Amino acid sequence: MRKCSPWTFLPIMFSLFTAAGLWVVYFIAVEDDKIIPLSSEYKRSGQKSPPYISIAGNAPPASCVFSQVMNMAAFVGFILGVLRYLQLKPRMHRPWMNIGGLVALSLACFGMTLVGNFQLTNDEELHNVGTSMTFGLGTLFCWVQSFITVKVNLRNEGRRADFILMAQGLHMHAARTQWALVMFFLTFLASFAIEFRNYHFEIMCTDYQDPPLSLSETFSEVSEYQSDQL
Template sequence: MLCFLKGMAFVPFFLVIWSSSAFIISYLIAVFFGHVNPFLPYISDTGTVPPESGIFGFMFNFSACLGAATIYMKYKMVEKQNQTCYFSNPFANLVALVVGLVACFGMGIVASFQELSLPVIHDGGKLLVFVCGVMYILLQSIISYKSCPQWSKISICHIRMAISTVSCIAVIPMIACASLISITKLQWNPEEMDYTYHVVSAISEWTVACSFISFFLTFIQDFQNVTLKIITEINEC
């Protein structure tokens, strides 16, 4: 347990624990009240109806903030490592930062605008989360390989690339099948025409979401060697 408290490792560790809890708690409450079918609801379905909508919104907005903090710290870490020993074009690190923050912004939209109330805005935010999120972890995987072996272990690089590959594959049917669904609703019947599209899209969505959590879990070891300093300077009037 102490390894999670070393350096700044607690930041990605807390992000993983908090986000996982958000998924589980929202799902359990939604199923308990009968608002969704227990079998493969969309993630957003578990945060659409009160009381779970309030918990979903609060927890995922906080996850977005934790994600943004983690992504920015990772950007500064790679920037510092690259200055010490050049291994990658700084532009790639900057692009990763931008798409990562856009994904966090999309998460805030998803958490704040429920899918049945404002579906267009909600779906737009979801698209930002998953597309930009997949781009972010793919870029970070590439950067990890470039920084190997000095700053990254080859085993971690392989794990990150495997997670990124699964996400890239899963995000395609997620978007394609979701676009073929004619109506947005919480309860699904296996006999309905769009049910197969819903199942494939939901499986893909949960796969990508779990991949994101797994990917940030690999940041914990990197962050153990990082310290954050805040310098205050006061200029005289």
């Protein structure tokens, strides 16, 4: 029986807890009558706002949960990006694409912190910058990783229109698309578990009196997880 690396569960737990946290924000905002439900029809004359993620997390108490969820998601997302970079590093003949993917995800994670900590009504410009970074660079990261996955094919496992709607005033369709996009993005990151299950990551710590080690030596190269170990 094959034994999976414990790192398998990191992408899955990241996606599940982030998705759950965002839905908690949504239900809090609905319960407080800040937004209308996704299943309802939006009328401009009404007092409630359309259920965009940013609007759901715009006012307390939902904004408090939203900030915490986005900050934690940004931190763990960055860790996932670093592990993915280390996993692909020995297999990439052209490292610029692997480095570019890590940079894109790092900036997207920073954008997530801007979205979570600068609410829409408090600093709309900075909030929108964070939104553009999160969705724009996050989508770029997904495309880069999709190409790398097919190209590198680790262990033969790699091959197994929102803004337009808003401009047209179709806010409910745009809001539903936004929620769907975030869920698909989290599902994509969760799929890293398929390849993480065969890998083992280590961080080595040595005494200061020992000869100094370079960063590349300190972080050990990713070694393939031995399937015959019990």
